[in-house]
Every structure is written in structure tokens, then in C-alpha cells.
Amino acid sequence: MAYKRLGDLLIDAGLISNDQLDLALSHQKGSNRRLGEVLIDEGIITEAQLIEALQMQLGIEFIDLSQYDIDPEMSRVISKNVARTYSVVPVKATPEEVFLAMSDPLNFLAIEAVKTASRKRVVPMVATNDAIQRAIMTLYGNEGAARAIEEMKREVKTSDEATTFTSSTLGDDADAQSAPTVRLVNSIIERAATERASDIHLEPREADMHVRMRIDGIMRTILTVPKELQQSVIARLKIMGTMNTSERRIPQDGRANVRIKKQDIDLRISTLPTIHGETVVIRLLDKDEKLLEAEGIGLAGGDLEKYRTLINASNGMVLIVGPTGSGKSSTMYTMIRELNTDAVNLVTLEDPVEYNIDGVNQVQINEKVGMTFAEGLRAVLRQDPDIVAVGEIRDGETAEIAMRSAITGHLVLSTVHTYDAASTIDRLIDIGVEPYLIASGVRGIVSQRLVRCVCPHCREAYTPDEEDLAMLGLSPDPSIKFYRGTGCPMCFNTGYRGRTGVFEILMLDRDLRSRITGGATREALQDAIEATGKYQNMQHGLQRLVLGGTTTVEEARKTMTALE
Structure with missing residues (x-):
């Protein structure tokens, strides 16, 4: 293979200009990132364009790892540490050669x-970075977990090593030298991060302990742990969360922070006694800044403009509404991150505090000692705040204090468990907030849901039928294409990978405020909302996502049905 610089190769392929190369090289300095990664992150080229250029210019074969079963014996060719350090995975080997999948050949x-580790000649193959990371986790993760379990079985009768570890960095060189309990727990957490799971569930059963993960909102069984090793694993997690390892009769909560592939992830750990032992649920909170950006949570077009208008106001209340699991907390943290500057005093009241954000005064609610949302809000208002974020409005007292704060010059952010804008106003009235306070205080309501995204590895286009088009408010047109996933190993054969938000944002105008103050019914408010002309309901957002190939018509139908 000819030794040619990537920048020159991409210029020869006509994908970038010299100016774009200079810009990317300036951004690369001091970042320890490969040039290709910088070009993709900056939006100068796509990963698909990079792969095509490498194929054409260098004659390197592309391999679709989602369609290829790697022999478990390949884990013996190179170590997990080498594979992870260089983002490579061995695909197959002969006595003289090893075929190596790489995102940057x-x-x-x-x-x-x-070459040094395997003592074989290396034949580079090009693959997507996501596919390589998944293949590394599958090839080495399963092997590592199985080996750790076998070692734990041998040691469980003579050792209680689960109570002696404090490491919180996963996947480093020391990991291979750690005790088997540490390696097993690390392997589980790393697998969850790779699969982009939101939660890990360790559930004791009569004969063993099941490890399940919530991936894209769906629970999936990943592995089982023998019954005799159950307590060692739970004890390790309790130590990570600084909980009492000897107390098994009452629920406990803890927090931990781990670093996986140079990314910090917060863990919220909760235990609950059951008849077969303690069940443990771990919530994974990724601190990746890109995930907590307006575009990262799915805002686009008119919704993005309305969002900017709401958070750039100097006063008033912005409510984020939706059922449990609709992404309200992510949207609120996105707002907090954007508003967090040296020019403002931003205070949050949360139960619990999920993300730790530098520069924000975050207050943990503790109702056992009288620190309720209402009492906390009263105290916060004496701290000269510019912006106040209230984790959730649960009662009339909190709602009324928050409304009066919004009227008197503060920007207030909060969430409410309702289904749409009109029902949010009804809910506030039901819990005792005067209509005139709602009309004066609320500036806008963000209603949202989460939908699953089509897997990019097995995505295909098809022509929808008239029923599907009508459901999205579209006229019959043979040129319209919808998209779906056929199912592949990268998405557990579901056709979906990842989730995004779909929104409807209501900006309160003079007419709506007047109707609220006058005590209009929910139906009258809904009619007035739809008559504003500027309001786009959730069907419009779903239509955009389906036509763009982001989600499927089945996901759109499920969301629309839930709104009825």
C-alpha cells in the first residue's frame, strides 16, 4: 500500500479543498484526534465519503461488520488493549496474514x-467507526465477562475480594490485572455504554442473576451471572456508589463516575431488596456535550427558532411537558447548558441531581428534612437568581411560587407530566394556580416525545401505501419514499438504533392569554391554539422525521396513537 497522506488523498478525490484541509489541520493540533475524525466532526465530509475515497484511491476493501461474524478465536490474535487503543479489530487470519478492520487504514x-503483536503481515480493511467499536465490544467483551465469571467461581469460596476495589476508570491497562469481579462489572458497564443503553438492570432470580439493558427504550437480556457470584457483583457496585455493603434490607441510592473511551459517564445506582436478593438498577448519564445541544436532542427548523426565542427571554416560565421517559430532563439540561454563562446566576432544584454542570448552583431536594420544591424555591429566590430551573412542578404551592417568580423578572424552567399544551394549562388550574397567573407567567410550552431512529446499517427505502401517507397528512404520491431497517446485528435485528425527540412548541400570544384568564375550556383552548397559524403540532414533526428517513411510519403511528 502506498504511503500517502490522507489530506492529499482527499484533495485528489475532490472531496475537500486546500483551505478546508488547513482548517481541519488547525483544529487537529493538540487534540490527539486523527485527521479523518476531525473532518467528519466538522461536517466537511461524511464517513461514507471518506470510506469511498479510501476504497477508490488505495484499493482497500470495505467490510460491513454488521453482516460479518468474527470468530471468537480472533481475540487471541491481538489483545483487547491494542484493539481499543487503535480502534481496530481482527476479522480473519492465516498463518502469515491478519485481515484488520480499521476506520483509518x-x-x-x-x-x-x-504487526508487532500478531507477528503477521497486516492487510488493512476499511469499516465504519461505530461498527468497529461494536465489534470490539462483542469480540472482547463477551470473552472478558465469561473469563471473569469462571475466575470468580474458582475464587468465591476463598476470597471476598469484591470489597477491596476503588478503580473507577474502565478499559485501561490495569483492567486486565484487576480482580475478576472488577473486570466483570467493568465489562457490563462498558457494554452498556457501547450499546448506548440508558439503564442496566441486575435482577436476581431463583437460579441466577439476569443482566438486562434498556436500549432505545426496550429491555434486552445481555447475560446471566451464576447465583453464587451475585453478592460479589452487587457488593462491587455498592462500593462504586459509596453505599453500605452490609445493609441488604432497605433500598439505597448512590452515584459514581466512570471514564469510558475518554468520555465521562455518570452512574446513578439504586438497590431494592427482593425475595431473591437485591436488584440493582444503574442509570447511565453520558456527559457528551453534543448530546445536550438543541440539534442533538432533535430540534430543527421552526421548532428550533421557537426554542431559541423562549430561552433567550429575560423573564417568564418555560414548561417542558410529556409522559415519563419522553426526554424532558435532557431538554431541560440542554437549556441549562446554553444559559449557563458568567453573566447570570443560574440555580436548579432537582430530585435527584442527574448531571453535574460546572458553574450552576444545583440544589438536591430532600423532603425527609423539609427541603421540598416549594421551600427550596423560596430559599433560592433570596439568592439573587437570574434563572431558576425547577426539576418538576408537583403541587399548587410550587407552581404558584414559580409563576410569581416568572412574573417578577426571573426566567423559570420546569417540567410537568402532561400530554400536550392544552392539558398542561388544565393541570395547572386543577392544582390550584389562578388562571391570571398562568396567563401572565407562562411564556411557552414545549411538548415532546421520543421516537426510535432507523438503523443506518440496514436502512432501506420503500414506497408507502395510502393509509400510511394519510396518517401523516400526506396526499398519495408515488415519488414519496419512506425508510425502515431490515434488521442486522448492529441493531439486535430490530431495524432501529438510537432515539431522537419530536416536538410541538406553543408560544402564548395575547389571544391565548385572554382566553386563559377568561376561563376557556380545554376544547376552546385547543381550537384557539390550532388557529394561531404559527403552531405546528407533533404530526408535522413526525412527518419531517419520516420523510427524512430518521424514523419509521410505525414509530410515528405509535406516537400519534398515544396522543389521542
């Missing part, structure tokens, strides 16, 4: 490292 340091 011009990474000659990686090629030399694998």
Missing part, C-alpha cells in the same frame, strides 16, 4: 502495533 502506527 492510513494509521500506520496502528498497523505497526498489530
Whole structure:
């Protein structure tokens, strides 16, 4: 293979200009990132364009790892540490050669490292970075967990090592030297992060302990742990969360922070006694800044403009509404991150505090000692705040204090468990808030849901029928294409990978405020909302996502049915 710089190769392919290369190289300095990664992150090229250029210019074969079963014996060719350090995975091997899947086949340091480790000639193959990370986790993660379980079985009768570890960094060089309990727990957490799971469930059964993960909102069984090892694993997690390892009769809560692939992830750990032992649920909170950006949570077009208008106001209340699991907390933290500057005093009241954000005064609610949302809000208002974020409005007292704060010059953010804008106003009136306070205080209501995204690895286009088009308010048109996933190993054969938000944002105008003050019914408010002309309901957002190939018509139908 000819030794040619990636930048020159992409210029020859006509994908980038010299100016774009200079810009990318300036951003690359001091970042320890590969040039291809910088070009993709900056939006100069796509990963697909990079792969195509490498194929055409260098004659390197592309391999779709989602369609390829790697022999478990490949884990013996190179170590997990080498594979993860250089983002490579061995695909197949002969006595003289090892075929190596790489996202950057011009990474000659990686090629030399694998050549030294395997003592074979390296044949580079190009694959997507996501596919490589998934393959590494599948090839080495399952093997590592199985080996750790076997070692734990041998040691469980003579050792109680689960109570002696404090490491909170996963996947480093020391991991291989750690005790088997540590390696097993690390492997489970790392697998969850790779699969982008929101929660890990460790559930004791009569004969064993099941490890399940909530991936894209769906629970999936990942592995089982023998019954005799159950307590060691739970004890390790309790130590990570600084909980009492000897107390098994009452629920406990803890927090931990781990670093996986140079990314910090917060863990919220909860235990609950059951008849077969303690069940443990771990919530994973990724601190990736890109995930907590307006575009990252799915806002676009007119919704994005309305969002900007709401959070840039100097006063008033912005309510984020939706059922449990609709992404309200992510939207609120996105707002908090954007509003968090040295020019303002931003205070939050949360139960519990999920993300720790530097520069924000975050207050933990503790009702056992009288620190309720209402009492906390009263105290916060004496702290000269510019912006107040109230985790949830649960009662009339909190709602009324928050409304009066919004009227008197503060920007207030909060969430309410309702289904749409009109029912939010009804709910506030039901819990005792005067209509004139709602009309004066509320500036806008963000209603949202989460929908699953089509898996990019098995996505295909098809022509929808008239019923599907009508459901989205579209006229019959043979040129319209919808998209769906056929199912592949990358998405557990579901056709979906990842989730995004779909929104409807209501901006209160003079007419709506007047109707609220006058005591209009929910139906009258809904009619007035739809008559504003500026309001776009959730069907419009779902239509955009389906036509753009982001989600499927089945996901759209499910969301529309839930709104009825």
C-alpha cells in the first residue's frame, strides 16, 4: 500500500479543498484526534465519503461488520488493549496474514502495533467507526465477562475480594490485572455504554442473576451471572456508589463516575431488596456535550427558532411537558447548558441531581428534612437568581411560587407530566394556580416525545401505501419514499438504533392569554391554539422525521396513537 497522506488523498478525490484541509489541520493540533475524525466532526465530509475515497484511491476493501461474524478465536490474535487503543479489530487470519478492520487504514502506527503483536503481515480493511467499536465490544467483551465469571467461581469460596476495589476508570491497562469481579462489572458497564443503553438492570432470580439493558427504550437480556457470584457483583457496585455493603434490607441510592473511551459517564445506582436478593438498577448519564445541544436532542427548523426565542427571554416560565421517559430532563439540561454563562446566576432544584454542570448552583431536594420544591424555591429566590430551573412542578404551592417568580423578572424552567399544551394549562388550574397567573407567567410550552431512529446499517427505502401517507397528512404520491431497517446485528435485528425527540412548541400570544384568564375550556383552548397559524403540532414533526428517513411510519403511528 502506498504511503500517502490522507489530506492529499482527499484533495485528489475532490472531496475537500486546500483551505478546508488547513482548517481541519488547525483544529487537529493538540487534540490527539486523527485527521479523518476531525473532518467528519466538522461536517466537511461524511464517513461514507471518506470510506469511498479510501476504497477508490488505495484499493482497500470495505467490510460491513454488521453482516460479518468474527470468530471468537480472533481475540487471541491481538489483545483487547491494542484493539481499543487503535480502534481496530481482527476479522480473519492465516498463518502469515491478519485481515484488520480499521476506520483509518492510513494509521500506520496502528498497523505497526498489530504487526508487532500478531507477528503477521497486516492487510488493512476499511469499516465504519461505530461498527468497529461494536465489534470490539462483542469480540472482547463477551470473552472478558465469561473469563471473569469462571475466575470468580474458582475464587468465591476463598476470597471476598469484591470489597477491596476503588478503580473507577474502565478499559485501561490495569483492567486486565484487576480482580475478576472488577473486570466483570467493568465489562457490563462498558457494554452498556457501547450499546448506548440508558439503564442496566441486575435482577436476581431463583437460579441466577439476569443482566438486562434498556436500549432505545426496550429491555434486552445481555447475560446471566451464576447465583453464587451475585453478592460479589452487587457488593462491587455498592462500593462504586459509596453505599453500605452490609445493609441488604432497605433500598439505597448512590452515584459514581466512570471514564469510558475518554468520555465521562455518570452512574446513578439504586438497590431494592427482593425475595431473591437485591436488584440493582444503574442509570447511565453520558456527559457528551453534543448530546445536550438543541440539534442533538432533535430540534430543527421552526421548532428550533421557537426554542431559541423562549430561552433567550429575560423573564417568564418555560414548561417542558410529556409522559415519563419522553426526554424532558435532557431538554431541560440542554437549556441549562446554553444559559449557563458568567453573566447570570443560574440555580436548579432537582430530585435527584442527574448531571453535574460546572458553574450552576444545583440544589438536591430532600423532603425527609423539609427541603421540598416549594421551600427550596423560596430559599433560592433570596439568592439573587437570574434563572431558576425547577426539576418538576408537583403541587399548587410550587407552581404558584414559580409563576410569581416568572412574573417578577426571573426566567423559570420546569417540567410537568402532561400530554400536550392544552392539558398542561388544565393541570395547572386543577392544582390550584389562578388562571391570571398562568396567563401572565407562562411564556411557552414545549411538548415532546421520543421516537426510535432507523438503523443506518440496514436502512432501506420503500414506497408507502395510502393509509400510511394519510396518517401523516400526506396526499398519495408515488415519488414519496419512506425508510425502515431490515434488521442486522448492529441493531439486535430490530431495524432501529438510537432515539431522537419530536416536538410541538406553543408560544402564548395575547389571544391565548385572554382566553386563559377568561376561563376557556380545554376544547376552546385547543381550537384557539390550532388557529394561531404559527403552531405546528407533533404530526408535522413526525412527518419531517419520516420523510427524512430518521424514523419509521410505525414509530410515528405509535406516537400519534398515544396522543389521542
